[in-house]
Amino acid sequence: MGTAHVVVVGLGYVGLPLAVRSAEAGFRVTGLDIDEQRVKRLGAGDSYVEDISSDRLLTALDSGRLRVSRDPAEATGFDICVITVPTPLRDGAPDLSHIESAGRAVAPQLSPGATVVLESTSYPGTTDEVLRPLLEAGSGLRAGQDFHLGYSPERIDPGNPHWHLENTPKVVSGIDDASLEAVEAFYDRLVHRTVPVSTPRTAELTKLLENTFRQVNIALVNELAMCARPLGVDIWEAVEAAATKPFGFMPFYPGPGVGGHCLPVDPSYLSWQVRRQLRHDVRFVSLAQEINEHMPEHVVDRVEAGIGRELAGARLLVLGLAYKRNTGDVRESPAVTVAGLLLARGARVRAVEPYADPRELPADVLCVELTADELRAADGVVITTDHDSFDYDLVAHEASYVLDTRNRCRAAHIDRL
Ligand SMILES: NC(=O)c1ccc[n+]([C@@H]2O[C@H](COP(=O)([O-])OP(=O)(O)OC[C@H]3O[C@@H](n4cnc5c(N)ncnc54)[C@H](O)[C@@H]3O)[C@@H](O)[C@H]2O)c1
Known part of the structure; x- marks a missing residue:
């Protein structure tokens, strides 16, 4: 060959x-x-x-x-x-x-x-x-x-x-x-x-099983994240502790939602086919979608509560628009949804996104460099994508308020999801 x-x-x-x-x-x-x-x-x-x-x-x-x-x-x-x-x-x-x-x-x-x-x-x-x-x-x-x-x-x-x-x-x-x-x-x-x-059908389902598994587990931990805080628990600490179990547990982490070409899309291929052929609703898929799709709104509510003023007229800095760390892929990105929701509520939104092609970014979000001046001028900063290239010490030092949806910025005064 x-x-x-x-x-x-x-x-x-x-x-x-x-x-x-x-x-x-x-x-x-x-x-x-x-x-x-x-x-x-x-x-x-x-x-x-x-x-x-x-x-x-x-x-x-x-x-x-x-x-x-x-x-x-x-x-x-x-x-x-x-x-x-x-x-x-x-x-x-x-x-x-x-x-x-x-x-x-x-x-x-x-x-x-x-x-x-x-x-x-x-x-x-x-x-x-x-x-x-x-x-x-x-x-x-x-x-x-x-x-x-x-x-x-x-x-x-x-x-x-x-x-x-x-x-x-x-x-x-x-x-x-x-x-x-x-x-x-x-x-x-x-x-x-x-x-x-044994068959292409098995291989096709294998792929959908893998991605539905991720989608459902991320939704589970997202839902727990929304409940944990009012219960006085840090979800990240709980996940890390659970992850020490050597069997029967696999850690998934909360975030601003799911994005990319796979997780928001693939499970729908599965539920569509099951509905069409078997007239059955894959309830896990619909529930997970509902929870994950709600996360950007939850993030925006948290930002509003955190900055202590209404969003209308506030200046916000969004760190990362890609759906995934260290990539420029903005397809279905929940970070873009967060920026859009902030704008819709009247905030002035700037974003730092070092990897994405500027032509693929939302036109109404002003893209800037991550600098001390930008951090200081913002009423609040939300970390939506934890690119390795961001200077998290600078963020922690200069910003008046930070909501970290990725548990990347570890300083004590930082709000986490
Ligand atoms: N991106 C991932 O991480 C990933 C992982 C696993 C599976 N997949 C799956 O793989 C498939 C491809 O995804 P991708 O991320 O590579 O997409 P992509 O959008 O990055 O690339 C697809 C390419 O196909 C081209 N194209 C479209 N129609 C064409 C045609 N008729 N003839 C020739 N070229 C054509 C497009 O111009 C584009 O360049 C999808 O089904 C996706 O679900 C993607």
């Missing part, structure tokens, strides 16, 4: 690391994306994904094993095609249009013996019921008989310095034994350990 041609469709947080890793593993890789700007940047060796440095991207491009393009014809005769396109929600329902258009685009390039793998997160049945018919119709070939088809969920954790694509076990599946074998053989070249499961 040394010179096999790998095509990765969708070069985002998931697809770009996969394309670069495949090139490093010796495959001939074509990365396809419909976004002209992105393709241009990547072609020039300019990475927009934090986990892939521009140096690493350039090395892959210079090796001649990676090229990027917008033209699906470049996929002609591929051996392996991995689809890593977005799966957002539209009006609360799964929007599989990107998977559908990616499937339609690659189907004519399918040849007998090739393998197609879906990595986008979706509900059980997507590979078999949505992707498979499109590939078959567009290629005139039969899945299983003429080409291999499988699903392998991505577990990438952007910004995580320890766990990355290579050392995170990868769940793999195929629609039949031969497909599983082909999918597993491909990923065995990229990652240290593959975990085969």
Whole structure:
């Protein structure tokens, strides 16, 4: 398989690391994306994904094993095609249009013996019921008989310095034994350990289980955080103490809500499918969503109570707009919601966000540097994203009031969630 041609469709947080890793593993890789700007940047060796440095991207491009393009014809005769396109929600329902258009685009390039793998997160049945018919119709070939088809969920954790694509076990599946074998053989070249499961449906549910588990546990601790304070308990101390139990407990921490492309979205894929097929409501998902979605409002109420004046006319400094520490990803970010709620209540809002692309930030929030002057001039500071680059000593020293939603600023006078 040394010179096999790998095509990765969708070069985002998931697809770009996969394309670069495949090139490093010796495959001939074509990365396809419909976004002209992105393709241009990547072609020039300019990475927009934090986990892939521009140096690493350039090395892959210079090796001649990676090229990027917008033209699906470049996929002609591929051996392996991995689809890593977005799966957002539209009006609360799964929007599989990107998977559908990616499937339609690659189907004519399918040849007998090739393998197609879906990595986008979706509900059980997507590979078999949505992707498979499109590939078959567009290629005139039969899945299983003429080409291999499988699903392998991505577990990438952007910004995580320890766990990355290579050392995170990868769940793999195929629609039949031969497909599983082909999918597993491909990923065995990229990652240290593959975990085969019996069907794509199982692999699809595995991913949703993982993310629903996180969503529900974060909601649990968020709800306890809202109750603990009036009970005179510091929730952070209680979680840390519980985490010393060597079995049967796993710590989750409260925060201003959940964000990103996964937690606010993936559990809805699960509940939508269960409702549609079984007419059953996954109550844990709806309850967790309700609690997590309420957190930004709770944070804003706490800020108002903390600064001791009404928010209208107050000057607030929001530290971090990304949904996750040390990344610039503002998708579905609760920090952005907090800033928006503060504005809606009449506050004058400034924010410090060193990583995000300024074009993706809300236009009505003034972005500033973290300085002593900014801290002193604010009636209150709210830490929404605990980027490592923030000077927390300066924050603790200069700000008149701080609400820390991330337990990062440890000085005694700091208010915590
Ligand atoms: N970001 C994560 O941490 C993460 C983790 C696990 C799983 N996932 C899942 O992986 C999938 C991709 O997520 P992402 O974060 O990489 O998204 P992303 O938005 O970062 O990247 C997706 C890319 O696909 C491109 N695209 C869209 N339609 C296309 C098409 N028809 N043909 C070619 N390119 C197309 C977009 O232009 C974009 O560059 C989603 O299903 C997501 O739920 C994401």
